[in-house]
Amino acid sequence: MTNKLRVLQWYMRTKYFRRFRDERALMEWQERQLKRHLRFVSDHSLFYSYYLQLPSTNGYSAKELLASLTPIDKRVMMDHFDTLNTVGIQKEEAFMMALSSEETRDFSPRIGTMTIGMSSGTSGNRGLFLVSDDEQSQWAGIILAKLLPHGLLAKERIAFFLRANSNLYESVQSGTIKFHFYDLLHSLQQHVDNLQQLQPTILVAPPSMLRMLAVQQADSKLTIAPRKVISVAEVLDPLDEEFIGRQFGQTVHQVYQCTEGLLGATCEHGTLHLNEDLLYVKREYVTADRKKFMPIVTDLFRSSQPIINYRLNDILTLREDPCPCGSPLTAISQIEGRSDDIFEFLSSSGEEKVSIFPDFIRQSIYSGSDRIDEYKVLQHPSRDLEVQIQVQGDAPIQEDTITASLTRTIRSHGGVVPNINFTPYEPHQGLKKLKRIERL
Template identity: 30%
Template sequence: MTSVLSAYATARSSRSWPRDRIERHQQTLWRQMPLDDYPALKAFAGQKLSDLPIVDVADYRARFAAFNRHGLTQAAATAAAQAAEAGHPGELPDGLRAGFSTGTSGTQRGVFVTSPQERSTYMGSLLGKLMSPADLLTTQRVALCLRAGNDLYRPAIGPRVGFFPLTPDHGPLVEAIADFKPQVLIAPPQVLLSLAEAGKPAGCRRIFYGAEALNDTERAFITERLGARPDPIYQATEGFLGAPCRLGTLHLNEDSLIIERDDLGGGTFRPIVTDLKRRTQAVVRLRLDDVLWEMRCACGSRHAAVKPVCGRVQDAWTVDGRTTVWPDGIENEVAPHIAPSRRWIATQYHDRVTVACPDAGDAATIHERLNYFGVRTVEVPYDPALDFPKRRHVRRVS
């Protein structure tokens, strides 16, 4: 409980820290990082962060054992995570627990391992970023929709949270969440859209989304139908990276992270993440595949503000052989012209763009809108399996 309260207090108070205090805090935590404990990093002990190599996600996951201090293999962690998803304890030595990400980055599903201390710190930070003390006192039911019903964090949360496993058929899931009558709801956009289409649950005070991109048209539809604005949470296999302020702007969690920028031009960047508090698995200068946009926010926080993740760098389209168009640029051209809850996928190959959706009328509209980019479009059958467990409207296959 002490870890939860301490992390909660830091998450709340750090919103008002000036920028120089944030940076001093980061450097203090960096000096406490036990790099000697990790085979991949021990040669860099005592060095400045900028002296360490940048690691991409695929390499990081392939060298799983080299980045954790317990010598755990990826096979052992994967087996424990699979057991947890099946409802079994899935425990590892020393109280460690394993879990999976909601989707994939590249071809390999991400697995992570946490200690009891880290789980408590995570929950304290999450609650501090999302809920005020008054919210904690008055909120009785929080609905959390995950890829699977893993009880990884249940001891740190308590009984007020209902876990709802993500399923391909959203009908029973919508009814289960509505029957729970949550006051706070955290779910992927695909679930929020199904709930909005059904017009329930009623009475949600706060709604948060993560794991997938949500375009402006979809966000407005959910707000209108459910009566609360969905705000972004930036969560990845590699950690809790960002949370919304009172205005709904996503701010990076710089009270526990250092996030460097791999500049992509035009205000966009790939985040290079160093988690200053995780110890079981070291996350040091890990370059993610997400595309972020710098922005300004009037809330007063000095934590960096960014637009919600607009897609993966691998899914950027190339137009006219030279112009890069990020996934949100494609979505913003298409989304206002079809119903927000409709499924569709546009995939660029080297010589064409395929369009897949269940509705023929939507397909014609999407073809018309994509003409703006001067690409050749071809209609293909829609496969619902491509939209589960992670939905991506815009893709690229090299």
């Protein structure tokens, strides 16, 4: 089957057929898909056949089976790469290819029908991901189904900003939909010129880039009118969301995606829903009130490098009230970011350390002024906090208010308050992911 037909097939399936009456229908469908997929994976991957130890008959609960197993993380996945993938690709070979693609920025090399992707991370901790042609078509169909505001027949010019090009994104092309790729490495001026000419109907970029473009739009150096603005690849801070939304006169939508999979997307109300029509997501709660969790995902369709019971490092916060769209897919109020960026303080009782989630730190910063333009809060290895704030115009920075608010927050969690220092705001640059709250 040609790629285009496959794209269309997945588009139709996602948009029209995979709609669930209620949560129960979704659960039952997931269980059936899990059984089918786990059987396939067990038959084709040596690693997973040992890991899963599937019963020979279907009379078991796939969700209970997964719950009984230790989740897989990136390290396990990389350590067992060769026996885990179902297409016989060796880690060594894949690594060499991914590295040379990043260096030359030529993303066409492949192994057979497989595209190799590499996740960002510190050296030695980078993940390798394989995607087949068929999985690419699948991905493209799903993305289009979830994101196109007016369906496949409307004419769209999509401007897509990415850290690195890959074959994956180029597969999203059809007669009426024109997809334009922009390399984040190029200069802002180049982007402004290109966008001005293209006049995209859909703008997709990391929030740091959306923000830079929004500033240009505010200064009338850029005059585009996208009908949809979509944030990808970085945590979208509410402050940036508001600013970007205001400049483009649009709700800022989000795609929650990483190399491990397409985890979520916003509905027409701008609420982020987990893609539980593609994935089974277990929750590992990290707070006693069960509002924040780390997702453990099983991709129900990915077969060349199956993602089974895989723990992501992200912390997600559940949305409290149901989304008006009525979807049974879990609604998320916020992606908090990587669990590595949770701040840690000494405990005032001296027993164990105290962890504070980014949203509490964020709230403390907002308390300092309602005219904050940009900010960063860094926690140094010494546990000291460094606060960088940029305000609009000549509004004063209320350092005392912010310090007092941070102090209150840390104390209320039972933590020892470290030194809190203010330094000038350092603008975000280059390819580094923008993190407003970061533990160094």
